[in-house]
Amino acid sequence: MAANTSYLVREQPPKALIYLLLVAGLIAITYAIIAQKLIMAAVIICLPIIIVAIGYGLQNPYFVYLLYATYAFFFTTISRYTLKTKLSVGLDILLVYISIALLFVFYLKKTNFKLKNAVNILTISYIAWIAFILFQLTNPHIGSEGITHGIRIMILETFTLYIVASIVSNSPKVLRNGLILIGIFAIIAFLKVMYQKYVGFDTSEKYWLYVQGGARTHIISSGIRYFSYFTDSGTFGTVMAAIAVVYSVIGLNTPNRKLAIFYITIGIMGTIGMFLSGTRGALIVPFASLALYCLICKSIRTFAITVIAGISIFSFLMFTDIGNSNAFIRRARTAFRPTKDASFNVRVQNRKEMALYLKDYPIGIGLQNSIPKLWPKLDLTYEEGTLPPDSFFVDIWIQTGIVGLVLNISIYVIILLGCCYIVMFKVRDKYLKQELAIFTCVVFGILLSGYTGAAPGTPPTNFIIVAMIAFVMNGTNIDKQLCQRNK
Structure with missing residues (x-):
């Protein structure tokens, strides 16, 4: 009898097992709903989708890369609505997952990914920063939180992302799909900011503003600084400024009419979003981007149009008062008249105090540490809070000192020079050249916006930086694929 039972189990068709699992799942869902265990019910319902996604991801690392991009854009939104913290661990999990997926397809030898693509200026130059961070771990002022942050974020997570992005960003199709996906994220961000402006903030956003303190920097005398689904208006403004420039330029140079309309529309949305953020530091993104674009595009027509447009906008904001009745134009104009802005003057004073304090700390005060704000009162000095870093590069300066700051900037300069060289001398396809430029x-x-804001070091801006550099680093390979296709 036992033998017959064993035989029957082995001979059961796959459908029977599927039906059995389906029935068991329905029973479990019914029990969870009756018992009011809704989270359990949701997990059971999503379990088949998760299993299929995991299986598919192991065979298609690019799919996992898209999941990473999606999570990088939206995990702070999830945190705001669930009131859960430390959700960035999801980024670590996805990086581990995509690394396993890449190893899996390399092992099966069923992939067009090339491991040698991971060896480029981006990854090699970062090794110098890793060595410096390891040295930083010996800093006597560093605490356990700083050690964890240095190893987990600044070494393992960042370097793994650099390698993964360099391997995955390897074809024209991936480039096009990436632009479409980020474009969809931009549309969602635009619709969300329109809702905030014309309908109002929802319950979770009001909680963040009025209970958690976001209103101090987002509802100010000059107006409301909108933030869409991002962590803050600074990140939102910088991302939308980048999207405005990228999609406008690519849209104007795309032969596909439908894609051109799609890109230009997103470029317009990005421009509107940038101004609605009320972030003056974001204005440096289009000005600096277009200035460098003039130098490397090697097109007199593009150079002339860009220069004329840049001078016109600069003159409008710097030398006129036209549109001052509009809060967004008025706030943008203060970026060109910084000495008349109170917050700018406070930053200048804070940085003077930081410079004085950091004279004795050439390698910084330690990762994740802050400079105490010292107020002299009579003959005593009391600590009252800390000096806010207020920007990406100032934060690096505080944590790693002038040595770390110079090294970090030098690495970025080397990477950008390498990108310029690839664009100007290694890419032949004119449309691809415009995109990578x-x-x-x-x-x-x-x-450059990292001098006034923290966006370059926070998701999704840091992911956007890596993704764009990775495509440029693979520019020669993508160009060869396009040339072979056009023969």
Whole structure:
């Protein structure tokens, strides 16, 4: 009898097992709903989708890369609506997952991915930063939180992302799909900011503004600084500024009419979003990007149009008061008259205090540490809070000192010079050259915004930087594929 039972089990068709699992799942869902265990019910319902996605991802690392991009854009939104913290661990999980998927397809030898693509200026130059961070771990002022951040984020996570992006960003199809996906994210961001402006903030956003303190920097005398689904208006403004430049330039140079309309529409949305953010630092992105674009595109027509447009916008904001009745134009204009802005003057004073404090700390005060704000009162000095870093590069300066700051900037300069060389001398396809050129220039613009804001070091901006650089690093390979296709 036992033998017959064993025989029957082995001979059961796959459908029978599927039906059995389906029935078991329905019973479990019914029980969870009756018992009011809704989270359990949701997990059971999503389990088949998760299993299929995991199986598919192991065979298609690019799919996991898209999941990573999606999560990088939206995990802070999830945190705001669920009131859960430390959700960035999901990025680590997805990086581990995509690394396993790449190893899996390399093992099966069923892939067009090439491991040698991971060896480029982006990854090699970062090794110098890894060595410096390892040295930083010996800093006597560093705490356990700083050690964890240095190893987990600044070494493992960042370097893994650099390698993964360099391997996956390897074809014209991936480039096109990536532009479409980010374009969809931009549309969602635009629709969300329109809702905030014309309908109002929802319950979770109001909680973040009025309970968690976001209103101090987002509802100010000059107006409301909208933030869409991003962490803050600074990140939102910088991302939308980058999107405005990238999609406008690519849209004007795309032979496919439907894609051109799609890209230009997103470029317009990005421009509107940039101004609605009320982030003055974001203005450096289009100005710096287009300035560098003039130098490397090697087109007199493009150079002339860009220069004329740039001078016109600069003159409008710098030398006129036209449109001052509009809060967004009025706030943007203060970026060109910084000495008349109170917040700018406070930043200048804070940085003077930082420079004085950091004279004795050439390698910084330690990762994840802050400079205490010292207020002299009579003959005593009391600590009252800390000096806010207020920007990406100032934060690096505080944590790693002048040595770390110079090294970090030098690495970015080397990477950008390498990107410029590839665009100008290694890419022949004129449309691809325009795309990779504007990628390089926008990365330059975003990094310059890091002097006034923290966006370059926060998701999704840091992912956008890596993704664009990775495509440029693979520019020669993508160009060869396009040339072979056009023969």
